[in-house]
Amino acid sequence: MQRIKVLHCADLHLGSQVSSIPEKANERKNEILKTFRNIINLCKQESVDIMLIAGDLFEGANIDGSVIDSVKEYLRQLDTKVFISPGNHDYVSLDSPYIDNNWSENVKIFKGEFESYRIDEINTVVYGAGFRSTYVKESLFNSQIKLDQSMINLCVIHGDLISRGQESQYHGITPFHIERSNMDYIALGHIHKKTPIQKINKTFYAYSGCPDGRGFDEIGIKGVYLGEITKGNVDLKFHPTSSRQYIRVNIDISEYQSETEVENHILDYLNQNYGDKYRENLYRITLIGVIDKDISLPIKNIEMYLADQIYYIKLIDNTSYLIDYELLSKEISLKGIFAKRMLEKIEKASKEEKEVYEKALEYGMRSFEGESALNDY
Amino acid sequence: MIIKKLHIDNFGKFENYDLELDKDFNVIYGKNEDGKSTLMAFILMMFYGHKGRSTDILKNPRRKYTPWNSKSMKGYILFEYENKNYRLERTFRASNTTDEVNIWNDDTGQKIRIKNIKEPGQEFFGLGEEAFSKSVFIGQNSSIINSDGKKDEITQKLLNLVTSGSEDVSYKKAKETLDNSLESLISKRKTKGLLVESKKMLENLEDMKVQAQTDEEDKDNYSKQINELKKEKENLEKEKSDNLEKITIYELFNTKKEYKEALSRKEGLNNLSNKIENTEKKLKIDTGYIDEKFIKECENYYGKYNELIDRHKEEKSRIDDLTKEISNIEENKPKEILKETIEEIRRNYIEQKKLKKQINCLEEKHKLDEIESKLKDMNTEFEETQKAVEESEKNYKSVQDKKQSIQKDINSNDRELNRVTDELELLNKRDKEVKEDVNNRIKEAKGELEEAKKPQEIEVPGGWEVNKLMLFLLVVSAFSFIVLGTLVNPILFAGLIISAILTYFSFSKSEKKTIVKDFANEQLVKRKEDKYENEKNKGEKRIREIGDSIKEANGKIAKLKDEKTKIEDDFNIINKNWENEKKELEEINRKLSDMKVKIASLESSKQNAKEDFENARAELDDELEENTDNLNIDELTESLEQLTGIYSNTLKKYNCETLDEFNELFHEYTNYIDSLNSKNEELSKIEKENEEREQKAKRIKEAVLRLIGKYKKIEDIKELEDVLDELKIMLKDLNNRKIELKSDMNNRQDIEKENSIEEMKSKIKDMENKIRTIDYSWDIDFLDEDKLKEMNDKLSEIQDQISDIEKTIASKESEVKEKYRNRLNVSQVDEEIEKVRGIIDLQESDYEALKIAKKTMEESFVEIQKNFGPMVNEKTAYILEKLTDGKYNNVRIARDFSINVEDSNVKTLHEWGFLSDGTIDQAYLALRLAVFDLVIYKDQKVPLFLDDTFTQYDDIRGYKGLKFIKEYYSNFDSIQVIMFTCHNRITRWAKEMENVKIQELT
Helix, strand or coil, X not given: CCEEEEEEECCCCEXXXXXXXXXXXXXXXXXXXXXXXXXXXXXXXXXXXXXXXXXXXXXXXXXXXXXXXXXXXXXXCCCCEEXXXXXXXXXXXXXXXXXXXXXXXXXXXXXXXXXXXXXXXXXXXXXECCCCCCCECCCCCCCCCCCCCCCEEEEEEECEXXXXXXXXXXXXXXXXXXXXXXXXXXXXXXXXXXXXXXXXXCEEEEECCCCCCCCCCCCECCEEEEEEEECCEEEEEEXXXXXXXXXXXXXXXXXXXXXXXXXXXXXXXXXXXXXXXXXXXXXXXXXXXXXXXXXXXXXXXXXXXXXXXXXXXXXEECCEECCCHHHHCCCCCHHHHHHHHHHHXXXXXXXXXXXXXXXXXXXXXXXXXXXXXXXXX | CEEEEEEEEEECCEEEEEEECCCCEEEEECCCCCCHHHHHHHHHHHHHCCCCCCCCCCCCHHHHCCCCCCCCCEEEEEEEECCEEEEEEEECCCCCCCCEEEEEECCCCCECCCCXXXXXXXXXXXXXXXXXXXXXXXXXXXXHCCCHHHHHHHHHHHHHHHHXXXXXXXXXXXXXXXXXXXXXXXXXXXXXXXXXXXHHHHHHHHHXXXXXXXXXXXXXXXXXXXXXXXXXXXXXXXXXXXHHHHHHHHHHHHHHHHHHHHHHHHHHHHHHHHHHHHHHHHCEECCEXXXXXXXXXXXXXHHHHHHHHHHHHHHHHHHHHHHHHHHHHHHCCCCCCCHHHHHHHHHHHHHHHHHHHHHHHHHHHHHHHHHHHHHXXXXXXXXXXXXXXXXXXXXXXXXXXXXXXXXXXXXXXXXXXXXXXXXXXXXXXXXXXHHHHHHHHHHHHHHHHHHHCCCCCCCCCCCCHHHHHHHHHHHHHHHHHHHHHHHCCHHHHHHHHHHHHHHHHHHHHHHHHHHCCCCCHHHHHHHHHHHHHHHHHHHHHHHHHHHHHHHHHHHHHHHHHHHHHHHHHHHHHHHHHHHHHHHHHHHHXXXXXXXXXXXXXXXXHHHHHHHHHHHHHHHCCHHHHHHHHHCCHHHHHHHHHHHHHHHHHHHHHCCCCCHHHHHHHHHHHHHHHHHHHHHHHHHHHHHHHHHHHHHHHHHHHHHHHHHHHCCCCCCCHHHHHHHHHHHHHHHHHHHHHHHHHHHHHHCCCHHHHHCCXXXXXXXXXXXXXXXXXXXXXXXXXXXXXXXXXXXXHHHHHHHHHHHHHHHHHHHHHHHHHHHCCCCCCHHHHHHHXXXXXXXXXXXXXXXXXXXXXXXXXXXXXXXXXXXXXXHHHHHHHHHHHHHCCCCEEEEEECCCCCEEEEECCCCCEEEHHHCCHHHHHHHHHHHHHHHHHHHHCCCCCCCEEEECCXXXXXXXXXXXXXXXXXHHHHCCCCCCEEEEECCHHHHHHHHCCCCEEEEECC
């Protein structure tokens, strides 16, 4: 039975400015290009037959020419057949790198309509289509095409998985489309968080997610799908490729009263949860818990101290005062009355509003101490 | 609630300490450091513990009050609450969580469970820790407001008390903080603030999105335009290919035509080359082809052959001439002289000459020998004569010596005679003088004697004058010598000595004169008699002596005269002898000089003879020279005569007088022989050469016939010329054809070059077949070249159009790339929008929360003002009136948060700032007590703690204050008052009051 080795990746957004952390922007930009190169090397090491890039390889048509040249150069070194399906970021247009005619022979780009490339040596047909504008509201799948079921049929495409009846501007793909496609595997791109390998009827499909994070909305270990596909079976495994992780975490510091205690606790926590290389990650940490209002923790100092040891760290103070509001509300004083009134309002508030009212109570209590409760945005 | 007893096991400085409290009014006196604040802290911490875990000892009472004895910090409090007795025990540890707290009902001994066992104060006081410590404890608040600058602080506290019910909580501050936060999100004018900016950013992004969408549509339009251009291009490409087809057909026809032309050209070329080939075949010989060189070679041979034949003829006539010439010479042959004959006669002649020389030499030698022997004899004689001369000279000399000696004696005798004669003369003179002197002396002595015999008196005076002039001169001379010695010459100093000596003499002379003395006369006579006698004797003697000498001289003269006669005789004899000797010597000398002349003449002859001999010898040959001694003149003369005979016979035979004639005759004969020989040689040489020439001509003829024979055999060399002419014509033709061929070859076109005739023919055939199969409907003359050009022009026009379109497409594409190079695309903008929206949501929620907090804060403030304000005001007015003895009766807070106190007499308001410190203290206490009342206004009754409240008060105010509190709280049931103080006056005043428990800390 024919076995083929496949690597599925998407959403590299090469050339993106990675502006969420300005001081690391350039370095991260280069690291992401390096990650792409690592993926190329992975293809070489694993003798991958087919590499599927499911859109948003480039951030846009407006990126540095040098990045485009590098990508072409890396791909040229491969024996692997590479299939690119442009997405909403790198849709095919007059200024798109995809219309250049110096891509190497082994690279095939789906520049629009659903089409296919047949690779007889490995008994495989690769289907795909490409975005030609930001928004694609009609399905790119073509149900008219009859598949040769003696072949392994792969599909690479960019789009938004939605349920039946939902709509998406970014090429909505419903379970119906997947089922009707009759493909053996559909390599999806667009969603930056990976999904497990799923299956509808006979068709396997998955988002690989992006191979390297670019901000705190792309958290955790990132990578590609790599493995073997045979007719009727998909054995792809997640393979990490991210150079660093973006991590968002809440840390309770109720138990700690001093600056150094808090610092040590944070370092211990990160070490335990993110391993030996924890210092190389990027963290956005929300400090939670209750603290005595008499203790004032210099959050900025703690952040500066930690930033010396960790690639990037940002602290958000979300602690609250340790106050017995029930007792306080009995006091005949401004504080007591304020607490009493706020508790009443929270009680009355709808579920959605409650959070705002709780925040109001905290901000009010802090205002008695002259503290502005606002964090950086 | 009443605290009955405190028990401290260990807490701060206290160890196993008990303090019992009265249910009403307690005054606890203690000096500073006695532990008042420790006791208050104990009470507070028993009921509330302490939450902080600060390591700063000042901030953490657990540390501050760690027992000094380091035992565990613990104690208990007994209190009454709602008519029940309780016992609160607490052992302090690191934190509230770890503290051990137990409460028992002291009446039943049951352990009590309450909601927050670690902070029982919440239960029993109904207050949180903060509220408890802020309202129930009243400290020495105004102790720090002595200086004006601190007034703000108490003002703030008072304000806080009035507005928030707590002196540490400021409504104003809280509200400001909230306002600031709100404004940081949205400014008052709504133009600034984080939220405003976020929204602006969102708006910008929305604009950018519109722009990005427009860009995308633009790009799409560009795409469409380019697609249309591409379609246009495709149409042009179609047209282009139609044209190309036509041109192909044109080209087919033209190619066929060209091929045909080329074919005929190539066939012509072939004919020409065939002709050349045939000619070349004729001209072929075994060594290659006959060419210009070959012909030239033949002509060369032929020319040489003719030349040789002509020369041969010429030389033959010359040989005949020479033969005639030789026979002429032979006819005039001279007399023959053999070579031996002439050589012999020449030898004879030389021998004769030699012999003559030898003879001559021998004769010269004889002459020389004769002279030499004569000379020898003469020399011997000369030597003998010389000896005789020597003898004669000796004799002469001896005689002469004798003669001279006698002459000497004569001279000496003469001199002696003269001398003695002179002497005698002198003696005679002297004799006369002496006789005269002696007579004088005797005469003088006789006179003196006679004088003396006469008596005489003599006086001698001493004197110095004599010398004065001489001395003066001497001094002058001495001075002169000094001057001269100094100036001229030191030798002149010697003059000084001379002067000195003379000086001496000048003195001594004068002294002598002074010494001389006179004698007696007798003595003098005697002396004169002696002198006379003496003189007489002496004179006689002297005269005698001279007479003797005169006699002696006369004897000598006689003797000398005898001697002179004798000597003169001897001299005459010897003189005669001398003259004989002299004559003899002169004769011999004459003879010697004659001999000298003869010897000289012989020496000269010998020299001549020697030269002659040497010359004769030099004439001889070397070998003869050596043998000269052995030769004999006679033998030689005989040989000579023999030779002379042969010589003259020979000459006579040939009728010759001299050898020269004979030699001439011989030369004539040899000339004849030489001339004959040379002619014969010349003849034979020419004959030989001519023979060779003939042979050579023959060989050349054979060679040329052989050479031409390669082309055509001929017998007679005379035919050669015709054959060569024939060949020349052929070669010329061949060359012309070759030039023609070469030019044709050079003018060949590609078709002929690249194709053989067969290929051309087959191609033409193919083309004809192709043309036959083409199905075209155009009515065109395919051989019209103008048409073809027109078509080509059209084609390039189409091509131009295509490339124009391609350029347009390329420029549009690059235009698009350039135009949108730095623009964000829709997806990028969408992502940014999403991010900003998230921030806005957060900011809006914060803004909302702040607004709610602010609103609630304001509501709370209104409530506290509305519900509790009047009560606080009332109480404050009441208490202040009591404290001030009715001077002030109200404290008011204006809307602008200024504080005023109302004067009860004149009903005017005094601004806070103008009040005295004492009044401020009273107002403050009034407010604190009012707030305390508010706290206990509810069900709970709480003890009041006062810590040196009256410290700043003067005695009157202090007493009144104490009294007021005592009385005021006596009216409340169960309000226990615990007052700490370090002032004796308080204790003193308290002692005067009833129901006051006073205790001292020890």
